[in-house]
Amino acid sequence: MKKNELYVYLALSLAILIPLPGRFAYGVITVLTLYILTLLGILFRKLSSMFFEYGIHCILITAMLISTSVLLRQVLILICPYMAFIMGINFYVSAFSAFVMGNLYRQTVIPVKDSIKIGVAKCSAFGAFALIFFLIRDVFGYGTITLPGTDGLNEVTLFEFNSVSFIGSFFASIPGAVILLAVLISSIASLMKHFEIIATARTEEGAGND
Numbered sequence: 001m002k003k004n005e006l007y008v009y010l011a012l013s014l015a016i017l018i019p020l021p022g023r024f025a026y027g028v029i030t031v032l033t034l035y036i037l038t039l040l041g042i043l044f045r046k047l048s049s050m051f052f053e054y055g056i057h058c059i060l061i062t063a064m065l066i067s068t069s070v071l072l073r074q075v076l077i078l079i080c081p082y083m084a085f086i087m088g089i090n091f092y093v094s095a096f097s098a099f100v101m102g103n104l105y106r107q108t109v110i111p112v113k114d115s116i117k118i119g120v121a122k123c124s125a126f127g128a129f130a131l132i133f134f135l136i137r138d139v140f141g142y143g144t145i146t147l148p149g150t151d152g153l154n155e156v157t158l159f160e161f162n163s164v165s166f167i168g169s170f171f172a173s174i175p176g177a178v179i180l181l182a183v184l185i186s187s188i189a190s191l192m193k194h195f196e197i198i199a200t201a202r203t204e205e206g207a208g209n210d
Helices: 003-016 024-049 054-079 081-101 112-142 166-172 174-209
Strands: 144-149 152-157
Touching: 003 081, 003 112, 003 174, 024 054, 024 081, 024 112, 024 144, 054 081, 081 152, 112 144, 112 166, 112 174, 166 174
Parallel strands: none
Antiparallel strands: 144 152
């Protein structure tokens, strides 16, 4: 992961992850939606680029992503109206995220196969980060692991929290989510710096041996 991608993930996290409740079920829906929109955006970009210029097909891609988001939310309303109601307009932020993950803003067109590989890799990296983020908030904020269900959230209770528990209320709150996000991003940045130092040392060592 490059440093500029880390900044992108930070921006996407602030836009997507923070506004949603800290339940793992919402993370699952968000990640699935992001995968679907990214793949459809890549395929539609290839199709539109064959008939329209860059400026026009960017507008068409944006319209397609928003329209698909509306359609997916209607499907979610039919399957799980409670989750659709709670997510609200935050559901549509995934359309913007897919635009970024799929590199749909770039003027140069690369083969569809390569675009899909890049898009899936980026979605997988951000998806794993998002699921870990929601899982930590769900476990430590509510003492549960939740999954989407037709009647709302299917909860698996791990341990009971006192109603005035500081730890639970902290991780369940938006300030707690922001702090958790900062800790996770900082940890990833530290790991990246550590690996860069190791790679640089190995490169210098190899050059010295030559």
